[in-house]
Amino acid sequence: MEASARGRVRRGRRRARDAGSRLSGPAVLLVLSAFLVRAPPSVGYLIRLPRGFHLSQDLVKIVGSTNFPVRVYVMLHQRSPHVLCATQQLRNEELIDPSYQWHGPRGKIVSVENSSIQVTSTGSLVFQNFEEAMSGVYTCFLEYKPTVEEVVKNLQLKYLVYAYREPHYYYQFTARYHAAPCNSIYNISFEKKLLQILSKLVLDLSCEISLLKSECHRVKMQRAGLQNELFFTFSVSSLDTEKGPKPCKDPNCESSKRLSKAKNLIERFFNQQVEVLGKRAEPLPEIYYIEGTLQMVWINRCFPGYGMNALIHPKCPECCVICSPGSYNPRDGIQCLQCNNSLVYGAKACL
Template sequence: MSDANDNKLLSVKVYVKLDHNSPRILCVTNHLRNSELIDPIFRWNGPGGYLSSENSSVQISPTGTLILRHFKSHLSGVYNCSLRFKLTATQPDKKLLLKYVIYAIGLYCLYAESIAKYLIERFFKQEVEVRKKTAEPLPEIYYIEGTLQMVWIDRCYPGYGMNALRHPGCPECCVICSPGSYNPSNGIHCLHCDKSLKYGATKC
């Protein structure tokens, strides 16, 4: 059995785009990655409990590497991997526990604005062509070609927000709100709420 001093908890934040596969999440440290482990045993646990490759959204390699497929917001949370191994046949078992906090990240709510910009430009360009063919005076609102500008406002979907202090590895990402926070509308930040106990809350 391993000694209590062999246990080591490491915490790493991982960001995964919605509906994309996660990066390869290792169940070893960089130091052990280059070592030859004897009889390694890997075990992954996520927000829903024990993880198995029998689940179509989970892929675990023989070396313990985890990939989450087509990541959804409800999969956000704490993932632990325990590794039991020996470095030599005569040594007692060692145990390593790695902790990952995996966050879903969404895209800015800019798609609608992009469509709006396209439609506005198309309308005014058509208006210009019509006005070129008539001698009538210009209307009160008219378009001078090449002068239309759009001001982009960063917004996140409900349940997501930006926080450069909490997520320095992804400061401009719309990251799913952690338990204890929420975003009820298309705001920029997750708001504090002690009643919120889940990831991606939209209500307090």
């Protein structure tokens, strides 16, 4: 049995080299920083900014189209760019006696005194601390004269404004251990101890470990007999560091950076188990990690009321965009589900 186990360990080393290449793809995603994207005016606009970065009023200005509504994506709890009551052509022309009026969702007139939504003297719409309830259709009515001699012209521009959030992603790991008989209490005790160790590893990074599944199976080995194996599936996700009495504003507090460090610690922990087993002169213990069986996948998820859809939102394909009326997301999935009874943005239930 000992010889069979050592053979399994050697075979695992070959799998470890293969597994290493599979982990490189998701790891590359972690080094991508937040960025600012400006789309063509006729398609839509996505505003993505690094945490703690304050958007300048003149950094991005969005123009409308007379052909169809322009989509605008604003990160939740952030300030929006200036949404102009003008097309690209009118923006570069002189307007005589321009008059602007904005109507928000349900046709309500946007008041100049509104503290959360501002209309500038030149007719631009600016959202302060964008909230879910601000999502919807915004229409600007413009009256102006091209020249003093000409008659007044009227223009109507529509914008579809959506709140969006970054995905709440996590890593999912699977690992296999040589185990005691499947009905043994030693397996249960080992499982609890393993979770305690993993949780302690990532505690200082404000990350948490969750056991998703633990199963014991009897496995027929190649050219060998049966052996018991534990199949562990667990996840590591980041906790919210922006809440609490002392919110963390340091760039190192970003979820992607903390998760990357947690992933590295977990991989190192399993590699160290292999090194310790390789140096043992004594027979292998009854429960030990099978080298090369650690696998990892990167999983995106959206908060309830938000979802991803590259077809509907091609300029924000990896964003969790608020669910439009007629759809909802009740859980941490990645899609807004159809619901004809849903009449609001960000629905979390189909009533």
